[in-house]
Structure formats: C-alpha cells, structure tokens
Amino acid sequence: MKKQKKESVDSLMDNKREMTLIMRQWALQSSKDSATGTSVIEFPNGLPPAPSRKQKEKPSELEQQLKKAEAAQRRRMQVEKAAWESEAEGIRKILGQESSRKKREDKFKKRKEELAQILLNGRVANAMMLPSNTVRLVMGPTGTVLKFSEDIGLPSIFDSKPHSYPLPRGKCASPSCNNPHKYRDSESKVPFCSLQCYKAIQQKMLAETTC
Secondary structure, eight states, X not given: XXXXXXXXXXXXXXXXXXXXXHHHHHHHHHHHHHHHTOOOOOOTTOOOOOOOHHHHTOOOHHHHHHHHHHHHHHHHHHHHHHHHXXXXXXXXXHHHHHHHHHHHHHHHHHHHHHHHHXXXXXXXXXXXXXXXXXXXEEEETTEXXXXXXXXXXXXXXXXXXXXXXXXXXXXXXXXXXXXXXXXXXXXXXXXXXSHHHHHXXXXXXXXXXXX
C-alpha cells in the first residue's frame, strides 16, 4: 500500500516538473517574439485540429468538371452499348425466325411437289393401262396416238424394230467392182461408184441389148 502511494506521488511530481518546463519554454519564446516584433497567436481553447487528409487532397473545380464529364461519357457509352446489343439480339432473332420459316416453306413446297409428282405418275399409269379389247385414240400437241390393249395383239407392221443409221450402202453394179455405190443413174437407177464403172455398166447393158 505504501509502495503504491509512493508511486502516485512520484508520478505527480514528474508531471508538475514537466509542466513547469513547458511553461518556462513558452515564456522564453514569448519574450523572444516580443523582442523581435513577432505577433503571438493565442489559442484559449487549445490548438485547432489538424486539417484532415481529405481536405488536403480536395480536387480543384476543373478536376471535378473533368471527372463529371468522364463519368457522363462512361454512362453514355454504356447506354449506347446496351442499345446496340439489344438491337443486335433483335436482328438475330428476326433472322433466326426468317430462316426457320424459309426452311418450313421449302420443306412444305418440296413435299407438295413430291405429292403432285406421285399423283401425276399414278394418273399416267392409269391412263396407260387399257381395259381388255380396247382401242384408244389420243390426240395431243405432238400428234395423234392410237393405243391398243395388250390382249388384242398387233400385226408385225406395228412392231418397232431397231434400225441402224445410216443404212448400209449397196454395192456398185459394175461386174468387176465390189465398192459401195456413190451415185445412181437417173434413168436406169443403176448404182455405180465412179465414171469408169458407169462406162463399164453402159457397155454391159448395150451388149445385152444387142444380143
């Protein structure tokens, strides 16, 4: 207990000596300022608080205007970007809808053409099939066609036979020539291949007439 009391007394004495030293320094400084003509500013309520860091770093009016302009520009760019993205999305949707509709239309058109072709083939097949013992006359833009049912049967004159074109040429009528003919006499219709053969044919015909 005595030890704690002694420590308290020592602490008070130290504080008193420190205050006395501060007062002496202040009085000495005041006397120096009076001698040099320097005015002394008194603070009866204590020293004012030091300016805060925010006050020291307060931007100027020009900097504030620049920051406001930059912020407005950023907002405008964001709005324009959002509008552009919305418009692009709308265009993509429209194009997608148009593409889907075009595909559906093409599919429907193709299916319609296929059905029409099937119906046409069926009609043609039915038209080609004739009842028994029937003859049909068909008149069209390319000419008139006569159709017979299969049970009637057709003469051989109606049978189509393949022919090679051009037809093979006949041989020269000269007795000593085996070449195909190139010409034909307008009167006798005798074929020959050259003037020499023609003369030979004429001599032969004259000899036969004389005999």
